[in-house]
Amino acid sequence: MTKVLARRSIGSVRNPAAEEAILDAATAILAEGGYGAFSIEAVARRAKAGKPTIYRWWPSKAHLLLDVYHRLKDSMPEIDTGTLEGDLVGFLENLTSFWGTTSSGSVFRSLVAEAQTDPMAAEALAAYSDARVAGTAGLIRRALARGELRPDVDAEAASDLLSAYAWKLALIGRLDDPDNRIPAVAAIMARGLLK
Amino acid sequence: MTKVLARRSIGSVRNPAAEEAILDAATAILAEGGYGAFSIEAVARRAKAGKPTIYRWWPSKAHLLLDVYHRLKDSMPEIDTGTLEGDLVGFLENLTSFWGTTSSGSVFRSLVAEAQTDPMAAEALAAYSDARVAGTAGLIRRALARGELRPDVDAEAASDLLSAYAWKLALIGRLDDPDNRIPAVAAIMARGLLK
């Protein structure tokens, strides 16, 4: 490790090293202690950053949580198994395993918790949900384009319902539960959508 | 002036008046300020109760939240429209309107938030979910008994998925959203379950 000097200002401009250190610290804290351990003080301490530096760039915990989450979620793979039910199962298993095995699960749960306190976080969460629903609707539309589905299918509703199940698993701490009902849920939805 | 005397101990036994005052105060605080305003201090202040009295009977915020929630949810009506899709729509509309128009929505959201911090609350929330899933599964089983459904339908999975959608609406603050996708979601699920 080549760390020698403490981080410093690099002039009248945002220091990317500080930003990275802060996001890393926040990620680590959420991974290790969850939302309960996540405080601006703790992040500052761990990142060896001043609190004002954090507040300068992330006016609220919600902003920081969102940034942390977006940095993580880029690593989630797309799914395309060729069949609708395979895609549905794959999506749920992908997402739950992503949440369960990376720190992203902690981050997501924290974001939901924060949204129950901070209206701005609530808005951000809703916007995030919308974006994800629109994204995942592609999975449905692909099947629609293949002619597998009833033509009156509401792709957004299906996508919304699908993600809702993943959310619930995350929020009650059952991401790793082998008895989860992912196959049965996917089966119900697949039958509800197919011709 | 007929100032009512302060509540006192009624001997070495739990005082129901204190319990009621505390639950009332907690309910009111959650209704008015949501989870952010909910603190043991605030409840004690409003109920004119000592903090130790609260901690004596509710060892954690989660316990208090659960008690508050259970006192409220008794007022939710059962649903039985005679058809599966009607029941599904009715369930979702009942639940979202119950959460949206009473303080129970705030309480539920607080419970979910608390569960992201406090493992005991998480367990309690999971147990509550299980109980509700089992209860709502009755709705599916009634249709199954009427012979409307495929015989291999997983009633718990269906019930779980159904409630997941209501949870998501609550958590992103869209209980009152007229553009929610309840009809489409119910349609997908109904088609997935019917013969």
Place this chain on the structure above:
Amino acid sequence: MTKVLARRSIGSVRNPAAEEAILDAATAILAEGGYGAFSIEAVARRAKAGKPTIYRWWPSKAHLLLDVYHRLKDSMPEIDTGTLEGDLVGFLENLTSFWGTTSSGSVFRSLVAEAQTDPMAAEALAAYSDARVAGTAGLIRRALARGELRPDVDAEAASDLLSAYAWKLALIGRLDDPDNRIPAVAAIMARGLLK
């Protein structure tokens, strides 16, 4: 040393042990580092007290400084040499030596500094000055009663002027200066007061 347990609340009443620990800590900090080192945080840290405990009983730094000062100044001896000039010299030497050799000098200087910032401290300082001026005026009046002084002497003015010189020595850090002008000042004042 028999310290075993941390200090605790002793019920719904002020804990004298906490008060003493806080005043001790404040005194020690002022003695060691002067006004620059004196912060509520530092006092809390050293006294192993919570900040709210300090703010509960001393709403501002000025209050705490005053309490610390009053606890110290009880140890200052009275002066009575029998002659006016002896009393004047004795008073100045007593006071400057008291300020110079105990921590009270630091405390007094801090109080003056604080008074330049906090109007309440300024008022307290003025009130303290008035009390001391009235007290020290006794020294003049004794000589007056002995018939040594001109009958039109203003005892308060003399007392005020006398203390002003001690203040100045304290504020420019010359309490211990062997070249101070105490004898000459006392001589001028004595001649100005005697018949």
Place this chain on the structure above:
Amino acid sequence: MTKVLARRSIGSVRNPAAEEAILDAATAILAEGGYGAFSIEAVARRAKAGKPTIYRWWPSKAHLLLDVYHRLKDSMPEIDTGTLEGDLVGFLENLTSFWGTTSSGSVFRSLVAEAQTDPMAAEALAAYSDARVAGTAGLIRRALARGELRPDVDAEAASDLLSAYAWKLALIGRLDDPDNRIPAVAAIMARGLLK
């Protein structure tokens, strides 16, 4: 729009416009908010100067305070009434009125406060006191030269004592107090010095 261009560097040499703007800002802040409002940040903000520009030329608050004070005190008139007691009263009234009616009083009080924190400021204050004592001693020496005074009078001690009273009035916020004891103090000192 004819927005005046911001101040710039005028090459590798100190910019007098910046210096003036900074001293003006500091003076104004001290006049308006006293020592409590006086911070390098506030001065920089008000002068539209960069903080390093201030730190470059005034390594500490004390330096800046001294510069501000010296720029102001030039406007204080000399006193010469022809009689000693008149000079003593005139000196005290001049000084207290100068401090009370211009911003110099705030500056002086700030300097004293700063001296209780910063040893360099303390030294500067002592040096300033010495210079003023020496200056004011001239007033005594004039009377001495006129043959009015006892030949053994210590002019510096008298001057020191005189200014001490003005300091005390300033520090307890009684510059404008009509009940101050200036006449009585001057009388005591005059009698103590005269033949």
Place this chain on the structure above:
DNA sequence: ACCTAAGCGAGACGGTACGTCTCGTCTTGCG
């Protein structure tokens, strides 16, 4: 006529202290 050196504004940086809030624990004194 170029080039270097220094001053300038701006503002980010790691820190520390501010005064307030809530946490969960404790003890008292009354009933």
Place this chain on the structure above:
DNA sequence: CGCAAGACGAGACGTACCGTCTCGCTTAGGT
């Protein structure tokens, strides 16, 4: 023994300044 009351140590909140830094720019003076 329950109860209201409230003090206690702990520590997070979000803000203000501290003194240092680096930037991009200006201009003056030496070459």
